[in-house]
Amino acid sequence: MKKYNFSAGPAILPAEVMKEAGAACVNFNNSGFSILEISHRSADFSAVLAEAEALVREIGGIGEEFAVLFLSGGASSQFFMAPMNLLDDSGKAVYVDTGSWAAKAVKESKAFGPTEVLASSKADNYTHIPKGYTIPADATYLHLTSNNTIFGTQLAEYPETDVPLVVDMSSDMFSRPFPVDRFGIIYAGAQKNLGPAGVTLVIVRKDLLGKVDRHIPTMLNYNTHIEKGSTFNTPPVFPIYVMMLTLRWVKAQGGLEAVAKNNEEKAAVLYKEIDENPMFAGTVTQKEDRSLMNVTFVMADEYKELEGQFLEACKAAGCMSVKGHRSVGGFRASIYNAMPKEGIETLVKVMQDFRAAHA
Known part of the structure; x- marks a missing residue:
């Protein structure tokens, strides 16, 4: 895996x-x-x-x-x-x-x-x-x-x-x-x-x-x-x-223009899932301020008790170090330049499967 x-x-x-x-x-x-x-x-x-x-x-x-x-x-x-x-x-x-x-x-x-x-x-x-x-x-x-x-x-x-x-x-x-x-x-x-x-x-x-x-x-x-x-x-x-x-x-x-385009596309995939999946919520209050490098999100209030299970599901799928910083809680996906799009897609699939199983 x-x-x-x-x-x-x-x-x-x-x-x-x-x-x-x-x-x-x-x-x-x-x-x-x-x-x-x-x-x-x-x-x-x-x-x-x-x-x-x-x-x-x-x-x-x-x-x-x-x-x-x-x-x-x-x-x-x-x-x-x-x-x-x-x-x-x-x-x-x-x-x-x-x-x-x-x-x-x-x-x-x-x-x-x-x-x-x-x-x-x-x-x-x-x-x-x-x-x-x-x-x-x-x-x-x-x-x-x-x-x-x-x-x-x-x-x-x-x-x-x-x-x-x-x-x-x-x-x-x-x-x-x-x-x-x-x-x-x-x-x-x-x-x-x-x-x-x-x-x-x-x-x-x-x-x-x-x-x-x-x-x-x-x-x-x-x-x-x-x-x-x-x-x-x-x-x-x-x-x-x-x-x-x-x-x-x-x-x-292709230099910074190409790298930026790739980063924007990767981040858009993950933020789309956060916004559309009722189990999760982004932590940044103004969308224009959202980072393309570090995507922070939490479990919706009614599912808070499932945070540990979600982290285990991430780990089982090969998505490592998704736990959020203690100052924010929840989850953090750092998707720097070298993160391939497949990594984002794998994490999104975990989120979708978790919704199907628990929402």
Whole structure:
């Protein structure tokens, strides 16, 4: 029986990527050595790093005004690293609070300078994306979280503003096109759409750096990593290699336009079943805010006692890790780029069979 990984992360990766990565763990590039043991300063890995950066630039339309970095520490480190490099008491950072990760980013920013929350959906348990807020023209940057894995919401579009956007794209990076000219920093932990945990992709507009009036520790200064081409210290070699393979796969799919079309079609199939099946209900209150990456839903009130049975039915059909986050409850199907349509169809069939048996 084929199994489908609906985990929010570490998440599903393309089968061909895992096959090639596995082979490289034994013999990388016919070198006689594993990718896990080659030097990060070797010609073989320098080629990997160069190709990974070139693919990021090509797929995302990233110009030379931006640096492309491959860092450690996860997106959580960027919660403080971004304000440390951009913000001091002479400026002001503004945030939109759309979930747990956004709230953590707000907390870190307050350590480095004036920080204001423009809008929040916390009072509604983050069941929608706040709208209608005004972005101060004098803000140093506006921080957004593009997709919220726990609560199943996603920004449908980015605000048009001259204020640089700093965006946590960890869970929807390279799942759709984005207007790169509006961004100051994009950061994304790899373990959703880009590769395994262990590397964080950071894209930073170079002209924003070097303006704060503070000492920045060497390892936390973006300029350190720009000057050393992401090799100031030993980078996460294997995760970067797998990211490179994944980026090759994205390019082979036809790039972001093609990937986005596929993601929209997959999500539409699952949301249609949620909306039409009386046993289930979506948790996002405004449909335009529904995530194409993390579909959150619950059992209708009259069937709540059957949640455990439904999860067992999912598992029996090969649909793994469908249980929802404790903050929302119910169920969560994470359907990142590499999730095949057959996985969605299998889950929908479980939902339909469960309705036939219990509704």
